[in-house]
Amino acid sequence: MQTKPACPGGRQDHVDHRTTTGGATTPPPPRPPRPPRAGAATAFVFSPADEERRRGVRRMKTTATGLLVLVALVYVLAKYAQHAWGAGGWAGYVAAAAEAGMVGALADWFAVTALFRRPLGLPIPHTAIIPTKKDQLGISLGEFVGENFLSSDVVKARLHSLGIGGRLGAWLAEPAHADRVTAELATALRGALTVLRDADVQAVVGEAITRRAETAEIAPGIGKTLERVVADGGHHRAVDLVCAKAHDWLVTHGESVMDAVQGGAPGWTPRFVDRKVGDRVYKELLRFVTEMRDMPEHPARGAVDRFLTDFAADLQSDTETRARVERLKSELLARGEVQDVIASAWTAIRSMIISAAEDEQSELRLRVRASLMSLGARLATDGRLQDKVEGWIEGAVVYVVTNYRTEITSLITDTVAGWDAEHTSRKIEAHIGRDLQFIRINGTVVGALAGLVIYTVSRAFGA
Numbered sequence: 001m002q003t004k005p006a007c008p009g010g011r012q013d014h015v016d017h018r019t020t021t022g023g024a025t026t027p028p029p030p031r032p033p034r035p036p037r038a039g040a041a042t043a044f045v046f047s048p049a050d051e052e053r054r055r056g057v058r059r060m061k062t063t064a065t066g067l068l069v070l071v072a073l074v075y076v077l078a079k080y081a082q083h084a085w086g087a088g089g090w091a092g093y094v095a096a097a098a099e100a101g102m103v104g105a106l107a108d109w110f111a112v113t114a115l116f117r118r119p120l121g122l123p124i125p126h127t128a129i130i131p132t133k134k135d136q137l138g139i140s141l142g143e144f145v146g147e148n149f150l151s152s153d154v155v156k157a158r159l160h161s162l163g164i165g166g167r168l169g170a171w172l173a174e175p176a177h178a179d180r181v182t183a184e185l186a187t188a189l190r191g192a193l194t195v196l197r198d199a200d201v202q203a204v205v206g207e208a209i210t211r212r213a214e215t216a217e218i219a220p221g222i223g224k225t226l227e228r229v230v231a232d233g234g235h236h237r238a239v240d241l242v243c244a245k246a247h248d249w250l251v252t253h254g255e256s257v258m259d260a261v262q263g264g265a266p267g268w269t270p271r272f273v274d275r276k277v278g279d280r281v282y283k284e285l286l287r288f289v290t291e292m293r294d295m296p297e298h299p300a301r302g303a304v305d306r307f308l309t310d311f312a313a314d315l316q317s318d319t320e321t322r323a324r325v326e327r328l329k330s331e332l333l334a335r336g337e338v339q340d341v342i343a344s345a346w347t348a349i350r351s352m353i354i355s356a357a358e359d360e361q362s363e364l365r366l367r368v369r370a371s372l373m374s375l376g377a378r379l380a381t382d383g384r385l386q387d388k389v390e391g392w393i394e395g396a397v398v399y400v401v402t403n404y405r406t407e408i409t410s411l412i413t414d415t416v417a418g419w420d421a422e423h424t425s426r427k428i429e430a431h432i433g434r435d436l437q438f439i440r441i442n443g444t445v446v447g448a449l450a451g452l453v454i455y456t457v458s459r460a461f462g463a
Helices: 048-083 090-116 134-148 152-162 164-172 175-195 198-215 219-232 236-252 254-263 271-294 299-317 319-334 336-358 363-381 383-403 405-418 421-460
Strands: 019-021 024-026
Touching (some): 048 090, 048 421, 090 421, 134 405, 152 164, 152 383, 164 175, 164 363, 175 363, 198 319, 198 336, 219 299, 219 319, 236 254, 236 271, 236 299, 271 299, 319 336, 363 383, 383 405
Antiparallel strands (some): 019 024
């Protein structure tokens, strides 16, 4: 089999990717479309409405051109009648009017066409204005918007005239609108919580709680709280609970108590003595706990009160006690179990908030809805609150307009600069071209009338 010779340098001039099967040639597979070049101009997408406008422009062009052809035909016939048939003076008037109509039509055709393209493709200066001056038009439009619409005085006057506070209040006071705002807020809250990474938030929350706990001394606060609890007798229920539970435990585990006492007796004592001692200790312990449970004025209860009172005072004033509490706090915070609990707090809070946001009857959403309706009712009737809200809104908008006017207007200039010149011209022509064709028609009519008047005046003065 003979092969193609390779070109110098090892590169072939042509590679035929077609294959032949049974005499039929299979074309090469289609190439994938090239991606758009970076920085390429943006082409418009013509909607069905735009196509209908373009058809309207074409109809008006046909009408205007037809009127030009008509006056040209009238001019030819008038001149022919004037010279060939020896028609009277009327032919001169008709020819003058038709001639001026043609001039007006051609002049307006040139003016309208020069906006969008070069007439007859000729490189006439100052034609195809929109395609060639597109960027300058965008800059001028941006400057016009910035000077006349984005000035602080204009924005303030416009916002003040709208009465946003009262309107917003009346709108929020409607239950349906409050429900809608509540639902939107719930959706935004769920979205924000979904976007946040649990690990990052847990780290931040854990660090914040730990730092706060480490910097704040807790002993004085605990002491003050304990002092108030003891003064109010709030600890009595806790003492009652401990005594009741201790009594029940002793009744249930009496044998265990006696065995423990007997096990601690010396080895040389008789067994029956150990049992009697254990029984005696158990009965005395049970009697003590029972009396403490049933007697509010029991001396042991008074001892507990004095101990708690002294401990509360030490927590507030004793340096050593406070230092011991702080060391205990630091040791607890350093334990991995405590850090895990602190870190998991975010997960619990997040789940709780998401559940409340999804449930339309949750306390969170009901409270938000009620607050919105209450705010709306106040805004609708309270003039001072309206002025305050409108002042906030005006200040925020004026700040944005004043500090970001260049960025806002650059949106216009950059967008116009990114448009494709040809498509921009076609898009604008589709929107205003129909009215521009009326200029051609009016130019034909007005030119004919002007020509008729000029010819008539000339004839009147014997020209």
